[in-house]
Amino acid sequence: MSRMAMPDPASAFRQRSRSAVDDSAQRQNFRSAMDYLQAKRRTQFPDEQELVGLRDLGEAIRRYSLANLPRLLEQLEQNLTANGIRVHWAESADAANAIALGIAHRVEARRIVKGKSMVSEEIGFNHAMQAAGIEALESDMGEYIVQLAGETPSHIIMPAIHKTRQAIAALFVEKIPGVEYTEDVDALIQIGRRVLRRKFAEADIGLSGVNFAVAETGTLCLVENEGNGRMCTTVPRVHIAVTGIEKVVEKLEHVPPLFSLLTRSATGQAVTTYLNLISHPRQPGEKDGPEEVHLILIDNGRSQAYADAQLRTTLQCIRCGACMNHCPVYARIGGHAYGTTYPGPIGAIVSPHMLGLAATYPLAFASTLCHACVEVCPVRIPITDLLIRLRNEAQAQPGTVNASLRGSGAARTALVSAIWSAWALIYSRLGLYRLTSWFMSRGRALSPIEQGAWTRSRTPLTPAPRRLRDLLKDRRP
Amino acid sequence: MSARERILERLRAAPSLPEVLPDVAGWFAAHRRNEDLAQRAARLRSGLEGYHAEVHDTTDADWPEVLLHIVAAKGLRTLLIGTDTPHGATLEARALDTPQLVPYDRSIESWRDRLFDAIDASLTLARSAIAETGSLILWPDAREPRLMSLVPPVHFVLLDAATIHADFHSAMVAENWQAGLPTNALLISGPSKTADIQQTLAYGAHGPRELIVLLRHGPGGMA
Numbered sequence: 011m012s013r014m015a016m017p018d019p020a021s022a023f024r025q026r027s028r029s030a031v032d033d034s035a036q037r038q039n040f041r042s043a044m045d046y047l048q049a050k051r052r053t054q055f056p057d058e059q060e061l062v063g064l065r066d067l068g069e070a071i072r073r074y075s076l077a078n079l080p081r082l083l084e085q086l087e088q089n090l091t092a093n094g095i096r097v098h099w100a101e102s103a104d105a106a107n108a109i110a111l112g113i114a115h116r117v118e119a120r121r122i123v124k125g126k127s128m129v130s131e132e133i134g135f136n137h138a139m140q141a142a143g144i145e146a147l148e149s150d151m152g153e154y155i156v157q158l159a160g161e162t163p164s165h166i167i168m169p170a171i172h173k174t175r176q177a178i179a180a181l182f183v184e185k186i187p188g189v190e191y192t193e194d195v196d197a198l199i200q201i202g203r204r205v206l207r208r209k210f211a212e213a214d215i216g217l218s219g220v221n222f223a224v225a226e227t228g229t230l231c232l233v234e235n236e237g238n239g240r241m242c243t244t245v246p247r248v249h250i251a252v253t254g255i256e257k258v259v260e261k262l263e264h265v266p267p268l269f270s271l272l273t274r275s276a277t278g279q280a281v282t283t284y285l286n287l288i289s290h291p292r293q294p295g296e297k298d299g300p301e302e303v304h305l306i307l308i309d310n311g312r313s314q315a316y317a318d319a320q321l322r323t324t325l326q327c328i329r330c331g332a333c334m335n336h337c338p339v340y341a342r343i344g345g346h347a348y349g350t351t352y353p354g355p356i357g358a359i360v361s362p363h364m365l366g367l368a369a370t371y372p373l374a375f376a377s378t379l380c381h382a383c384v385e386v387c388p389v390r391i392p393i394t395d396l397l398i399r400l401r402n403e404a405q406a407q408p409g410t411v412n413a414s415l416r417g418s419g420a421a422r423t424a425l426v427s428a429i430w431s432a433w434a435l436i437y438s439r440l441g442l443y444r445l446t447s448w449f450m451s452r453g454r455a456l457s458p459i460e461q462g463a464w465t466r467s468r469t470p471l472t473p474a475p476r477r478l479r480d481l482l483k484d485r486r487p
Numbered sequence: 488m489s490a491r492e493r494i495l496e497r498l499r500a501a502p503s504l505p506e507v508l509p510d511v512a513g514w515f516a517a518h519r520r521n522e523d524l525a526q527r528a529a530r531l532r533s534g535l536e537g538y539h540a541e542v543h544d545t546t547d548a549d550w551p552e553v554l555l556h557i558v559a560a561k562g563l564r565t566l567l568i569g570t571d572t573p574h575g576a577t578l579e580a581r582a583l584d585t586p587q588l589v590p591y592d593r594s595i596e597s598w599r600d601r602l603f604d605a606i607d608a609s610l611t612l613a614r615s616a617i618a619e620t621g622s623l624i625l626w627p628d629a630r631e632p633r634l635m636s637l638v639p640p641v642h643f644v645l646l647d648a649a650t651i652h653a654d655f656h657s658a659m660v661a662e663n664w665q666a667g668l669p670t671n672a673l674l675i676s677g678p679s680k681t682a683d684i685q686q687t688l689a690y691g692a693h694g695p696r697e698l699i700v701l702l703r704h705g706p707g708g709m710a
Binding site (some may be wrong): 025043046047060063064070071073074076077078080083084099100101105126128132146149151152155165168169170171173178195196198200202203206207210211226227229235236237238241242244245247255259260262263264265266267269270276279280281282283284285286288289290291292293295296297298299302307309313315316318319323425 | 497593671675677680682
């Protein structure tokens with residue numbers, strides 16, 4: 011969480027990006043992974059009209075859900091409670107971890123096994139548990155690899171996307187006793203399976219995220235391929251689910267279109283291996299499943315985005331990762347350079363609400379506004395509009411600072427402010443404008459040859475020898 | 488004030504931006520393939536096979552032979568079955584030597600290690616299926632618990648061909664899911680898999696390595 015708490019987030023981000031683009035092996039990994047995921051997605055949407063209609067529907071469902079968010083959260087709580095699932099509310103990451111720790115202490119848990127959950131990454135769950143002496147083990151293969159390496163996920167769907175199988179083979183030899191070096195992917199997965207199978211059986215608590223929470227039935231929906239999510243939510247005697255407050259939908263029938271958009275956009279699958287719908291803890295007579303199920307609803311800055319009509323669209327996100335899979339910036343710098351839990355375009359627009367704009371504003375500027383993310387977003391989040399909005403908010407002048415957006419005005423510097431003030435002055439006074447442009451064209455020989463990043467691969471910018479108004483004067487009959 | 492009240496208060500204080508309830512049923516009605524049962528069965532099969540599952544056509548009379556033939560061919564020694572199920576009873580009535588039938592007749596706590604380490608395969612019934620995406624629908628219960636379709640390396644699923652729905656939406660509407668869901672409802676589309684190592688697909692990540700579907704056709708023949 012404190013990874014971005016540096017004095018100058020812009021230069022820290024530049025440094026991370028620089029070392030990422032200098033790592034040609036990693037760039038190759040990301041490039042081939044992005045090509046693979048883009049091609050897979052394309053095969054899932056052969057019918058352009060169907061895609062347009064389904065995206066309209068997905069957007070409408072998410073917008074409707076957000077429009078009714080407070081009511082739906084209450085309905086969700088009511089129905090989950092009636093189903094025997096306990097609901098907790100957390101305003102911050104720390105509060106969410108404290109709730110989980112409270113449960114862990116009460117049931118005297120020593121081991122927690124985790125299904126894939128970006129929200130658990132967002133709140134720093136593993137660190138909080140380890141600090142309390144409780145083991146928190148990742149069981150998604152990608153997350154397991156990343157945790158074994160002491161790293162963080164570089165992609166929200168494919169956490170170990172930055173690692174080659176050679177690196178993973180070496181990692182397994184180093185970290186898992188009795189493992190022989192193999193680059194065979196099937197063999198590597200079987201090693202992971204063997205280690206983790208024991209862990210599922212031994213764990214006291216299973217932790218999971220939530221893809222959709224259905225208010226009308228009190229149901230938690232989990233989407234996955236591996237089966238580790240089902241293990242975590244079925245084998246241990248306690249299941250804790252963590253989720254952002256925006257994940258609720260009203261009706262069960264809202265799930266099929268969103269599920270379809272999610273799997274097709276994320277990994278180019280018509281459907282994942284499992285869709286796991288959980289509505290109750292173990293009932294009398296049932297022979298497996300957790301005795302206790304808890305849901306922790308987490309705000310952590312989401313209500314700040316919700317308070318603003320435009321920024322609220324950020325919360326439409328279903329976390330498919332298509333925006334990063336198609337982002338030319340993400341493909342080059344990778345996920346870690348962002349320095350936030352959520353990288354890529356979605357990371358740039360959601361992180362400011364979690365961590366404040368002061369720590370995260372450089373991400374809003376790390377975009378060419380090429381619109382690739384907007385074109386693929388299954389729920390039509392206007393990502394580039396939000397990036398521009400966040401740029402403006404970050405540069406807000408005293409007096410226009412947005413008090414309800416944490417960090418508004420944080421990127422303003424005296425130099426940039428002075429340049430824009432001068433620009434505004436010149437452009438709003440005709441005489442001054444004419445005088446300035448006259449000096450510029452006459453003094454063009456004084457233009458610097460070195461113009462920073464611009465002249466690294468381009469010829470220097472020089473004012474024209476004659477102004478537009480001079481040229482027009484000549485053309486008059 | 489509690490965290491709950493503070494969060495809800497912040498959300499209620501935000502501008503109200505009303506939206507109409509989306510017409511999900513209308514969209515699916517307009518995009519649904521108009522297929523009969525035989526076509527749906529064919530589509531389900533091609534979807535499941537695409538995900539690396541096996542599908543075998545059977546009848547009410549011959550599904551046990553088909554099952555036992557595959558069990559023998561794969562050298563499976565133990566088969567986990569439910570309790571008080573007609574298909575379990577059918578197998579039990581045969582007094583088989585192999586595979587050894589193991590009923591899931593006690594709670595997980597009392598035999599966790601054996602379930603994880605000593606069971607080769609399981610047999611469960613599917614409630615229904617979805618043609619569009621090649622998905623099986625399971626509602627595990629006290630008779631056929633949740634872990635039966637997850638822990639054993641090979642999972643046999645008996646599916647009545649007459650229960651194949653066109654798509655997920657029509658399945659939940661036809662079966663009136665919104666009236667109440669069981670402890671756990673599942674869509675299963677193929678064996679467990681992962682592509683987390685360099686986008687290379689590998690099966691048997693944490694769940695079954697093999698999913699074998701016995702498609703049971705009614706007396707009317709290959710529905």
